[in-house]
Amino acid sequence: MANYEDRFISVISYIEANLDSQLDIDKLCSKAHLSKFHFHRQCSIFFGMSVMSLVKLLRLKRAAHQLAYRDNDKIINIALDNGYESHEAFSRVFKKYFAKSPSDFKQSPDWSTWHKQYEPIRKLRTKIMNTKDKFQxxxxxxxxxxxxxxxxxxxxxxxxxxxxxxxxxxxxxxxxxxxxxxxxxxxxxxxxxxxxxxxxxxxxxxxxxxxxxxxxxxxxxxxxxxxxxxxxxxxxxxxxxxxxxxxxxxxxxxxxxxxxxxxxxxxxxxxxxxxxxxxxxxxxxxxx
Missing domain, CATH: 3.20.80.10 (Regulatory factor, effector binding domain)
Structure with missing residues (x-):
């Protein structure tokens, strides 16, 4: 695998490990060994989306799983844990991607609308996995x-x-x-x-x-x-x-x-x- 690809794999690995944190663009640039002048454009080419769209989708997926499978978690806590400042802000974005409010999704999870939005990340992860020659x-x-x-x-x-x-x-x-x-x-x-x-x-x-x-x-x-x-x-x-x-x-x-x-x-x-x-x-x- 080319070292150039390694840079972006390092970026997505860092993002996945730090979804709970305020992600710093300077830190992400250093992971990719790219200046800010080139980072966003190059990430968009490799990821198939902007870096912040990638972060948003990963956090929304986690939020949806928490809604579906954690009965005792309150929606406001899930919203705050995933970087939203209010229930309203979270609900607005969640409904855009899932065509359901968080409360409706919690009662009856339906992933059909989400899969279309999420397809670029699935393709990205498959692309990264396929760089391996073999598995143990x-x-x-x-x-x-x-x-x-x-x-x-x-x-x-x-x-x-x-x-x-x-x-x-x-x-x-x-x-x-x-x-x-x-x-x-x-x-x-x-x-x-x-x-x-x-x-x-x-x-x-x-x-x-x-x-x-x-x-x-x-x-x-x-x-x-x-x-x-x-x-x-x-x-x-x-x-x-x-x-x-x-x-x-x-x-x-x-x-x-x-x-x-x-x-x-x-x-x-x-x-x-x-x-x-x-x-x-x-x-x-x-x-x-």
Missing amino acids: TQVVEFPETLIAAMEHRGSPNLLGKTIQAFISWRKENKLPPSKCKTFNLVYDDPSVTAAEKYRFDVCCSVDSAIGANRYGVVNKTIPAGKCAVVRHIGSDDAIGSVVAYLYSQWLTDSAFELRDFPIFFERVSFYPEVAEHEMITDVYLPIQ
């Missing part, structure tokens, strides 16, 4: 694991509603992430699957089978067997690059074949409980 991959024996699963069927943009419902079910059944591992079964590639046919399970490990429930959570099992695993640190925006690497380059170079079970994720640490760039997800590809 291990072959492990995964143990048979009983899981409780909520099946999401439909647009990936509506996955947040399924996650929110599953969190409620876990809370009712006292199965927190600290006690039970969190998994996702990933059946389809969202880039090539029609939205209405997309399948994705939100799951957690359980000690025994669960009974019928109003949430529609069902019993499933992750079978024992060999898996290739890559630890992905960072946003889900770029996790597709890890999946593509395992299916293509790693599998082609290995002596293994695929088992009859979908690729799956173990969520080791969560956003927004940790900063987005600190998320840890283990990506498992079942092989034989």
Whole structure:
């Protein structure tokens, strides 16, 4: 990778690690080794947007996750934590990007409008991830694991509603992430699957089978067997690059074949409980 690209990767890494701070343009310029005369223009070319638009989108995403998944957080506190001076200022900007007020979004998260606004950051993170030649991959024996699963069927943009419902079910059944591992079964590639046919399970490990429930959570099992695993640190925006690497380059170079079970994720640490760039997800590809 050219040193020139490293400069801008350093800038976005610094921004992600300091979203809680008042970001100083002089500091960002020093990270990029560029003067103010060139910094904004060059960042806009590399990022696909202005540097302040990048900061705004990252903070809005964090605010939306806090609204959706933190029941006890007050909207005014979320607004202040993300750099807004008032509830009104936050609501005005949030509604522009999500087509819902913060309070309406908190009650019924809908990410469909947001995804169009956020696409430049997803592309940017994928671009950065694809600069890696390969990912550290291990072959492990995964143990048979009983899981409780909520099946999401439909647009990936509506996955947040399924996650929110599953969190409620876990809370009712006292199965927190600290006690039970969190998994996702990933059946389809969202880039090539029609939205209405997309399948994705939100799951957690359980000690025994669960009974019928109003949430529609069902019993499933992750079978024992060999898996290739890559630890992905960072946003889900770029996790597709890890999946593509395992299916293509790693599998082609290995002596293994695929088992009859979908690729799956173990969520080791969560956003927004940790900063987005600190998320840890283990990506498992079942092989034989």
